[in-house]
Amino acid sequence: MAGTQAFWIDAGHEGTQARYGEHLRRWRHAFAAAEGEPAAGGVTLDPLHFALGAWEVATRPMAESPYVRCHPRVLDATCHRPEEAPGPLAVVELAAPAPVRLPGGWSGWQRQGAGEPGYAAPPYERRTALSTLELRVPLAGERLPTPTRARAEGLPNLDDAQASLEALVGELNAVVTPFLRQMDGPEAPAGDGGELPEWLRTQIAADRAIAETAGARAWRYQLDDSGHRLDFGEGRGVEAIGFHDGDLLQPVEAIHIALHDPADAIARCEAELMLLDEHTPTGAARRCPACAEETAAPCGTLRRLAYGYRLRPGWRDEWRP
Incomplete structure (x- = not known):
């Protein structure tokens, strides 16, 4: 098109x-x-x-x-x-x-x-x-x-x-x-960023779903009889991961992967979803006072939370903190 x-x-x-x-x-x-x-x-x-x-x-x-x-x-x-x-x-x-x-x-x-x-x-x-x-x-x-x-x-x-x-x-x-x-177009109404909570919820929920599909377990980078390896649990592990042209995963990269394993990703996503619920609640009792102001939505906390996902498709610069 x-x-x-x-x-x-x-x-x-x-x-x-x-x-x-x-x-x-x-x-x-x-x-x-x-x-x-x-x-x-x-x-x-x-x-x-x-x-x-x-x-x-x-x-x-x-x-x-x-x-x-x-x-x-x-x-x-x-x-x-x-x-x-x-x-x-x-x-x-x-x-x-x-x-x-x-x-x-x-x-x-x-x-x-x-x-x-x-x-x-x-x-x-x-x-x-x-x-x-x-x-x-x-x-x-x-x-x-x-x-x-x-x-x-x-x-x-x-x-x-x-x-x-x-x-x-x-x-x-x-x-x-x-x-x-x-x-x-450029002349379109800028709106109040009302789509930000829905977009952010979609990103977090997608991350959690992928982590759950990946096994939802903790991964470890450890030294055993075969040397340093990434252990995925249940006897699953790798000693070297090929990229392109024979380039292999470096130890620091393996450690980074282990630190962001499915269990860690699910815990982070659940925490972020709880925080998001405080700003988009179904009942008024838990609503963020700043979000309750018509001229302030989305609030600064919600913008800062979403800023961590700014490299994802659909991010708008108008949501920047």
């Missing part, structure tokens, strides 16, 4: 277009001609009907790997013919910044990690204020390409579906992208 775009077609990865073609065959019923529509080979030749089917197949059935991808702020995007509207309509829902400063202890949309792109609501047990922006975009059917005769009876042509998607993506980007630039 080049620059800020609301939507783009994921044709750059190997096999994505072929998978989209497979879904076109499975969802062939979406392209069956309605009464009074032009058709050939059992497939509609109506540009709008064909484009709506192409969009549905590209965004719905392939939830794990959609052929049309979208900006993280896009929560939902549908192209359809609503009964109450005079013509076809695209409805795009965006995760919008809060229009007002959130009081201390309140959370807004939180950005997910790289593995799960997009914005998500915090857990229900936390006080949350979410703002959405719904854009209703009338679609101009005359700008859509006319599909060609189906090469196989009842099956839409992949290149026709591709052309329809390109037309829809171009039309929607022209309308939706300016809103995204307003939200995420």
Whole structure:
């Protein structure tokens, strides 16, 4: 994706277009001609009907790997013919910044990690204020390409579906992208850092999960009959760890690894989570007095705690102590 775009077609990865073609065959019923529509080979030749089917197949059935991808702020995007509207309509829902400063202890949309792109609501047990922006975009059917005769009876042509998607993506980007630039550009509201607690909790919880997966045990760097070695417990240990070009782990590096073993990481994470809970509590009794001030959230303690994770993806310089 080049620059800020609301939507783009994921044709750059190997096999994505072929998978989209497979879904076109499975969802062939979406392209069956309605009464009074032009058709050939059992497939509609109506540009709008064909484009709506192409969009549905590209965004719905392939939830794990959609052929049309979208900006993280896009929560939902549908192209359809609503009964109450005079013509076809695209409805795009965006995760919008809060229009007002959130009081201390309140959370807004939180950005997910790289593995799960997009914005998500915090857990229900936390006080949350979410703002959405719904854009209703009338679609101009005359700008859509006319599909060609189906090469196989009842099956839409992949290149026709591709052309329809390109037309829809171009039309929607022209309308939706300016809103995204307003939200995420330099002129966007700075906010009160309400996403900091959620981001920090994600970092700490991820560290703890990795440590638990690694065995949750204490590691030792010690001297035994075989020499200096890293002991992982239960008879697991290494005497030398290769890096690249034959470079071996040095003693001071092995000691550093042992000092930050899974048991140590879990203990640290649990302590940090308890501290974080004092600044993002479910009840008012334990709330940090500074965080309770609407103009002070997040407080200095929370900023300093998060500063230790400043090298992680998602860190914002505005959270600096």
